[in-house]
Amino acid sequence: MNNRKKGELSWYIPDGYIPPLSSGDLVSHESICVLNCNNETAHLKVTIYFEDRPPLEEIPYEVKGKRTSHIRTSSLEKDGEKIPVEVPYAIEVQSDIPIIVQYSRLDSTQKELALMSTMAFPIG
Amino acid sequence: MNNRKKGELSWYIPDGYIPPLSSGDLVSHESICVLNCNNETAHLKVTIYFEDRPPLEEIPYEVKGKRTSHIRTSSLEKDGEKIPVEVPYAIEVQSDIPIIVQYSRLDSTQKELALMSTMAFPIG
Amino acid sequence: MNNRKKGELSWYIPDGYIPPLSSGDLVSHESICVLNCNNETAHLKVTIYFEDRPPLEEIPYEVKGKRTSHIRTSSLEKDGEKIPVEVPYAIEVQSDIPIIVQYSRLDSTQKELALMSTMAFPIG
């Protein structure tokens, strides 16, 4: 219906946390859910901020045009370094073209799962 | 109290997922909750984006004036095609008049339900 | 730190639903959480939109200055009419001075509670 840009270039998620335990059939995990409504591939750089050490900067990731990608945070990796479990952290997602970002967590640490979700915070 | 437009024309939900299983009395489902504060009917076009194939475009839906509609995603259909269960996807809702959109999921895959909800992301 | 207006005059929550059942010690309920950072009392008008009938309009409510109020939706009433349980609906909150509004639901229909929460959608 229109040609406006669909989304923003920078997104922030202050509450990141990978639960260390799971129970039942569903594995505890987080997802950074990205929607790329453009025709071109979006080139992302994901930076991870910690409470007590310097950030893990600019992990690369690609999302094709007209596609979504639900990125498991446990799959992100740079120079062999991954996001540790059971540690509070925060996420910055930067893209070279406008995208939309939502964050969700499934926690099955205790039996029966719990869910939470929120749009990431965009900065134009 | 005012005559300003009530909402936006385009809304985005990157984290769509229809859980395949349910337990207990409550069925796992998602809802796209639309509020139309105008007097006229809103004509929606819902586009579904996937991770690995082209989008299912512009499924039509109507929400009457001064009404809300909590649309079960499993009810959306175009040319006999529906949103598959157990597949990560994303949602775009476009309307010909301003609306407000919230997304919620009830997951009862494991016993005892889990809920999540967020406002969709609007683009003016 | 500043004198800017703290909030907006109109807020929208498309996904309202009062669960009919509870289990355990916690009663299923929803709350419209209002923060009034001004010195004066905020005079609210809450309008309830339904899927299949005209709205229940402008239920009055007051929130004192420098106070919060977590309004149970089941307590709202106008001319003896209340919000029915087990019915999808939507909420509009209008205020005569700027406020901030968040919506939360606790559902204990099946054993063990589920929670969801989101900021309401503001329109300046």
Added chain:
Amino acid sequence: MNNRKKGELSWYIPDGYIPPLSSGDLVSHESICVLNCNNETAHLKVTIYFEDRPPLEEIPYEVKGKRTSHIRTSSLEKDGEKIPVEVPYAIEVQSDIPIIVQYSRLDSTQKELALMSTMAFPIG
């Protein structure tokens, strides 16, 4: 990728509540999750609003540059006063430099945990 300010100076969370009970291994708690993408330390002032008494004003807190801090609300304290449990309240976070704020609650009052999360509401 850019030099724009990363975040806002004031953030609001109308729905604060510290659950009084826990069960299982996980303790019920809330977190104010702050991300400070600047190089300098952010000096926060957290004000707590109640339903029936004057606010507890400007509890100080610091978040270092390029770090996140997931602040347990039960740890906030000013002149020996803390946020009481089992009481509805609201939160205002003010910072001297731009930050991003998300709010999350884990409730394990009844067995098996429940989660909720939302971005705080920013005022530029």
